[in-house]
Amino acid sequence: MSVTLPxxxxxxxxxxxxxxxxxxxxxxxxxxxxxxxxxxxxxxxxVFAAPVKWSRQAxxxxxxxxxxxxxxxxNACTGAAGYKDSAATAARVADxxxxxxxxxxxxxxxxxxxxxPMDKLLPGVDAACAGLSPDGGADAAAAIMTTDTVPxxxxxxxxEWSIGGMAKGAGMLxxxxxxxxxxxxxxxDLTAQELDAALREATRLTFDRADSDGCMSxxxxxxxxxxxxxxxxxxAGAFTAAxxxxxxxxxxxxxxxxxxxxxxxxxxxxxxxxxxxxxxVGREIARSNLFKCAIFGGDxxxxxxxxxxxxxxxxxxxxxxxxxxxxxxxxxxxQIGEDRALVDLSGRHVRVTVDLHxxxxxxxxxxxxxxxxxVKENAEYST
Amino acid sequence: MSVTLPxxxxxxxxxxxxxxxxxxxxxxxxxxxxxxxxxxxxxxxxVFAAPVKWSRQAxxxxxxxxxxxxxxxxNACTGAAGYKDSAATAARVADxxxxxxxxxxxxxxxxxxxxxPMDKLLPGVDAACAGLSPDGGADAAAAIMTTDTVPxxxxxxxxEWSIGGMAKGAGMLxxxxxxxxxxxxxxxDLTAQELDAALREATRLTFDRADSDGCMSxxxxxxxxxxxxxxxxxxAGAFTAAxxxxxxxxxxxxxxxxxxxxxxxxxxxxxxxxxxxxxxVGREIARSNLFKCAIFGGDxxxxxxxxxxxxxxxxxxxxxxxxxxxxxxxxxxxQIGEDRALVDLSGRHVRVTVDLHxxxxxxxxxxxxxxxxxVKENAEYST
Numbered sequence: 001m002s003v004t005l006p007x008x009x010x011x012x013x014x015x016x017x018x019x020x021x022x023x024x025x026x027x028x029x030x031x032x033x034x035x036x037x038x039x040x041x042x043x044x045x046x047v048f049a050a051p052v053k054w055s056r057q058a059x060x061x062x063x064x065x066x067x068x069x070x071x072x073x074x075n076a077c078t079g080a081a082g083y084k085d086s087a088a089t090a091a092r093v094a095d096x097x098x099x100x101x102x103x104x105x106x107x108x109x110x111x112x113x114x115x116x117p118m119d120k121l122l123p124g125v126d127a128a129c130a131g132l133s134p135d136g137g138a139d140a141a142a143a144i145m146t147t148d149t150v151p152x153x154x155x156x157x158x159x160e161w162s163i164g165g166m167a168k169g170a171g172m173l174x175x176x177x178x179x180x181x182x183x184x185x186x187x188x189d190l191t192a193q194e195l196d197a198a199l200r201e202a203t204r205l206t207f208d209r210a211d212s213d214g215c216m217s218x219x220x221x222x223x224x225x226x227x228x229x230x231x232x233x234x235x236a237g238a239f240t241a242a243x244x245x246x247x248x249x250x251x252x253x254x255x256x257x258x259x260x261x262x263x264x265x266x267x268x269x270x271x272x273x274x275x276x277x278x279x280x281v282g283r284e285i286a287r288s289n290l291f292k293c294a295i296f297g298g299d300x301x302x303x304x305x306x307x308x309x310x311x312x313x314x315x316x317x318x319x320x321x322x323x324x325x326x327x328x329x330x331x332x333x334x335q336i337g338e339d340r341a342l343v344d345l346s347g348r349h350v351r352v353t354v355d356l357h358x359x360x361x362x363x364x365x366x367x368x369x370x371x372x373x374x375v376k377e378n379a380e381y382s383t
Numbered sequence: 384m385s386v387t388l389p390x391x392x393x394x395x396x397x398x399x400x401x402x403x404x405x406x407x408x409x410x411x412x413x414x415x416x417x418x419x420x421x422x423x424x425x426x427x428x429x430v431f432a433a434p435v436k437w438s439r440q441a442x443x444x445x446x447x448x449x450x451x452x453x454x455x456x457x458n459a460c461t462g463a464a465g466y467k468d469s470a471a472t473a474a475r476v477a478d479x480x481x482x483x484x485x486x487x488x489x490x491x492x493x494x495x496x497x498x499x500p501m502d503k504l505l506p507g508v509d510a511a512c513a514g515l516s517p518d519g520g521a522d523a524a525a526a527i528m529t530t531d532t533v534p535x536x537x538x539x540x541x542x543e544w545s546i547g548g549m550a551k552g553a554g555m556l557x558x559x560x561x562x563x564x565x566x567x568x569x570x571x572d573l574t575a576q577e578l579d580a581a582l583r584e585a586t587r588l589t590f591d592r593a594d595s596d597g598c599m600s601x602x603x604x605x606x607x608x609x610x611x612x613x614x615x616x617x618x619a620g621a622f623t624a625a626x627x628x629x630x631x632x633x634x635x636x637x638x639x640x641x642x643x644x645x646x647x648x649x650x651x652x653x654x655x656x657x658x659x660x661x662x663x664v665g666r667e668i669a670r671s672n673l674f675k676c677a678i679f680g681g682d683x684x685x686x687x688x689x690x691x692x693x694x695x696x697x698x699x700x701x702x703x704x705x706x707x708x709x710x711x712x713x714x715x716x717x718q719i720g721e722d723r724a725l726v727d728l729s730g731r732h733v734r735v736t737v738d739l740h741x742x743x744x745x746x747x748x749x750x751x752x753x754x755x756x757x758v759k760e761n762a763e764y765s766t
Contacts, residue, residue, distance in 0.1 A: 047693030047701045047717070077689055079702070079718040112686025113719050215673045216694050218686070289672070289753075290598045290761055297762025303495025303601070306460055310430030311599050318430045319462070334430070335462040336496050370672075372755050378673055379680030 001155035002137025005164035006187035008032050008227025011136035013143030016124020018072025018110070018117065024143035025072040026124040029183050030097060030132050031065050035228030038064035039196035040105065041203050043220035049076035049112075052219060054086040055105040062192025064225050065103040067183055068093045068125060069144050071168070073110040073117075074179065076218040085116050092122050096129035107221050109146055109168065109179040141166040144181055147259055147377060154249035158242050161188040161230040167250040169217075179217040180207065182250060188239055189228035198240040199224045206247035209279065210366040212258040213374070214287040255366045260373030263295050265350045266364055273359035277314035281354060282365030284308045292370035295350055300325035300343040305352065306334070320357040326350060384538035385520025388547035389570035391415050391610025394519035396526030399507020401455025401493070401500065407526035408455040409507040412566050413480060413515050414448050418611030421447035422579035423488065424586050426603035432459030432495075435602060437469040438488040445575025447608050448486040450566055451476045451508060452527050454551070456493040456500075457562060459601040468499050475505050479512035490604050492529055492551065492562040524549040527564055530642055530760060537632035541625050544571040544613040550633040552600075562602040563590065565633060571622060572611035581623040582607045589630035592662065593749045595641040596757070597670040638749045643756030646678050648733045649747055656742035660697035664737060665748030667691045675753035678733055683708035683726040688735065689717070703740040709733060 004011050011029045018025040031038075040059040042052050058064065068089055075082045090104040108116070131139075141151035148168050155164040169180035184199070203222055224243075234242075255264050267285050272278035285291055288308040294301035302323040309321065323331035325343045332338075350369075368374075387394050394412045401408040414421075423442040425435050441447065451472055458465045473487040491499070514522075524534035531551050538547040552563035567582070586605055607626075617625075638647055650668050655661035668674055671691040677684035685706045692704065706714035708726045715721075733752075751757075 045690060045693035046695075046699075047689045047704075074686075077686060077714065077718055079716075112684075112689070113714065115719075213672045215671055215687075216690060218690055218693065288598055289596045289757075293758050293761035296758065299762070301495075303457075303460060304598075306430045306495070307428060307599060307601055310428035310601065312429075316429075321430075331460065331496065333462075335460055336498075370758055370761075372758055374672075375676050375679065375753055375755055375758060378676035378753075379682070 002153045003029050003140060003164045003166050003183050003185045004134050004137035005155040006162040006185050006227060008187050008229030009185045010132035010134050011140040012128040012131040012133060013136065013139030014124055014127040014131060017120045018070060025070055026128050027069045027140035027143040028093060028128040028132060029067045029140055029185065031225045031227050033227055035189055035226050036063045036065050036103060037190060037192045037195055038062060038223065038225045039192060039199045040221065040223040041199060043217055045216045045218050047218050049074055049108060049219045050078055050082040050086040051075055051106040051108045052221060053083060054090060055221060058102050058105050063103050064105050064223065065099045066093050066097060067105045067107060067223055069107040069181060070121060071109050071144050071146050073108060073114055074112045074219050075108040075116050076112040078115055082115060085118055088118065089121060089125060092125045093129060096126060105223055107181045109181055109219055112218060137164065137166065144168040149257055152250055152253040154246045156242050156246055158238065160232045161186065161234055163242055163246045165246050165250055167254055169254055179219040180254065182222040184224040184246065186226045187228065187230040188226055189231060189233045190226050190239065194236055195224050195226055198243050201240055202243040202247040205244055206251040209363065210251040210255050211283055211286045212255060212368050251366065255368060258368045259377045260371045261368035262371050263348055263350050263369040265295060265352060265367050265369065267352045267367065268362065268364045269354045269356065270362040271355040271357045271359060272361040273315035275361045275363055278361050278363035280312050281309055281314050281356065282363055284312050286365045286367035289370055295345065296369040296371045298345040300330050300340045300345060302331040305354065306331065309354065314356065315358040316356040322355040324353040385536045386412050386523060386547045386549050386566050386568045387517050387520035388538040389545040389568050389610060391570050391612030392568045393515040393517050394523040395511040395514040395516060396522030397507055397510045397514060400503045401453060408453055409511050410452045410523035410526040411476060411511040411515060412450045412523055412568065414608045414610050416610055418572055418609050419446045419448050419486060420573060420575045420578055421445060421606065421608045422575060422582045423604065423606040424582060426600055428599045428601050430601050432457055432491060432602045433461055433465040433469040434458055434489040434491045435604060436466060437473060438604060441485050441488050446486050447488050447606065448482045449476050449480060450488045450490065450606055452490040452564060453504060454492050454527050454529050456491060456497055457495045457602050458491040458499050459495040461498055465498060468501055471501065472504060472508060475508045476512060479509060488606055490564045492564055492602055495601060520547065520549065527551040532640055535633055535636040537629045539625050539629055541621065543615045544569065544617055546625055546629045548629050548633055550637060552637055562600040563637065565605040567607040567629065570610045570613040572614060572616045573609050573622065577619055578607050578609055581626050584623050585626040585630040588627055589634040592747065593634040593638050594666055594669045595638060595751050634749065638751060641751045642760045643754045644751035645754050646731055646733050646752040648678060648735060648750050648752065650750065651734065651736045651745065651747045652739065653745040654738040654740045654742060655744040656698035658744045658746055661744050661746035663695050664692055664697050664739065665746055667695050669748045669750035672753055678728065679752040679754045681728040683713050683723045683728060685714040688737065689714065692737065697739065698741040699739040705738040707736040
């Protein structure tokens with residue numbers, strides 16, 4: 001269940017010394033082919049990091065053979081010099097593995113506004129390239145962690161082909177928190193166009209609906225490389241469905257490990273006039289600090305849910321809104337429903353269900369509560 | 384410096400027993416004329432409370448003679464029964480003071496989704512009406528406090544006429560946090576149309592730019608009553624300028640007393656292509672939990688400022704952005720500027736200056752840091 005689950009991939013993680021903690025900080029994932037088809041989606045933040053600029057260009061032709069990732073520095077807001085650092089990192093991987101430089105993507109995460117120590121990074125890249133192995137997925141996943149407390153990996157096998165993946169971060173793609181980096185691999189044989197379509201759909205339904213704190217990173221990147229090593233061309237729908245499963249697994253792991261979270265919250269919006277409306281309402285609730293603090297305090301505060309719904313442009317009538325916490329409908333028809341004392345929020349998982357009674361569409365947004373520990377981590381940690 | 388500063392106003396605050404704490408909870412402000420001209424602005428939340436529905440109708444004809452306010456219950460999401468409670472409260476004031484019921488506005492603040500105990504509220508209204516006095520401004524300001532630690536009052540005198548005001552809450556109008564209620568009074572002689580224009584301009588420049596936590600209340604209300612008792616008709620520009628001053632004073636007091644805040648932050652955006660761009664950028668920064676935690680932690684984290692700017696649609700080039708914390712330009716031209724160690728964030732007041740280098744417009748947004756105490760207050764207090 002890692003990026004090396006599919007055939008045709010090797011990976012490695014190593015310690016270059018970028019982090020004061022001395023933990024692993026450089027990873028490489030290598031697609032050994034025969035196919036080099038790839039797709040990627042990036043942060044939509046207009047202030048984006050040098051590696052994002054580099055990787056956008058690298059994947060523009062639908063081809064990638066390797067991805068090099070580092071924690072311990074985001075290489076964002078570092079200007080032309082920072083961009084040269086990303087290019088030099090890609091060049092080093094290309095040189096060591098005998099690849100075209102434009103087929104190497106670069107991902108970075110860590111503090112913004114600080115140059116990477118290239119004298120440490122490049123030897124680390126050399127070591128990672130030398131250590132590439134079909135069993136290296138777990139090492140790679142460990143090397144991209146920042147404030148993550150556990151590595152995140154997922155994978156699935158459908159008949160003859162597989163999808164593998166790893167992720168770091170505690171947030172989402174657009175918008176996203178504390179940089180999210182995701183590397184997905186498959187040995188299915190698909191064109192770059194097919195990969196791009198599947199990746200955009202999977203991202204829309206999973207990472208885009210995991211909203212930990214509403215902040216969008218300068219470095220968010222999700223890549224998908226296909227080696228074609230299984231020799232199988234799956235049907236597009238089947239591949240997309242499997243990719244959604246893997247991405248949803250990773251998204252849940254990200255939310256479960258979000259900074260300082262005590263509760264994992266699923267906000268399910270039903271009865272919406274459109275999927276967009278459902279998503280808009282769920283996201284607005286997920287971004288309400290008052291709502292998030294209430295969950296931390298074990299308070300099924302449906303008034304704060306209604307306040308959040310009320311600022312959206314979704315179709316609804318305020319007198320039709322139903323809100324349930326863990327199955328107890330504390331607000332029915334926009335008014336007081338069942339006794340809030342019946343709600344038990346002591347468990348880690350909380351499900352908030354909103355019925356807009358305006359249509360048949362639905363969407364679920366994943367988020368966290370707002371806790372002392374979130375404040376502590378983000379007051380003390382510089383990103 | 385209270386709502387009874389201008390001639391032609393009496394006020395009172397009393398204890399009806401709506402709050403478990405036993406503190407004052409009902410206020411009445413009475414315009415004794417000769418004019419009854421008034422204006423008001425309300426929350427734009429589509430889920431709005433019964434008193435907002437009542438008061439919108441009451442002020443629709445540009446006339447108000449009294450405002451009755453209660454803390455200890457928001458009367459929001461209480462349906463038709465809650466609306467009848469607001470109407471009954473207005474009727475009681477009209478009866479006691481011999482006014483037309485449609486000239487009485489009602490404001491409520493406190494827990495959402497709970498009916499008001501009318502058996503306690505109405506006797507409290509009677510007591511307040513009986514206690515109305517030209518010296519009652521301070522008592523009225525104390526009676527509308529919820530999580531406020533101090534009452535908020537302001538006032539100014541220009542020649543023969545004055546403006547007075549009181550406020551409660553820790554937020555803003557649109558969007559707003561923990562209900563903001565503001566009552567403004569003047570003895571200038573102005574038409575309802577003139578009052579409405581001045582109030583909308585003042586609100587736009589002050590309360591709308593104080594964004595404590597980005598959450599919009601169901602009950603936010605700002606009213607302005609003119610008694611005309613000075614007999615003076617000020618020039619519109621002079622009146623608006625004075626009103627802006629009073630509102631800005633109250634807005635600063637609201638931010639200074641925001642829930643759990645350790646720092647008061649002024650985000651000044653300059654060099655914008657339009658005032659709207661400047662406001663958009665300032666607001667996005669003010670809503671970044673990561674930025675707000677960094678200030679709490681004493682960290683001049685300009686990367687989080689740039690991340691927030693990057694999600695707006697304002698005109699700028701990422702390579703032109705300058706960001707200063709308390710006068711130290713830690714980011715110049717989108718890159719590392721002066722040493723961040725030079726920034727001292729130990730004081731209560733923090734000024735973040737952003738130059739977009741895209742034009743000549745500017746705006747300042749006031750906000751707070753995100754602290755343990757904010758989480759504590761909002762995890763433990765039900766609104």
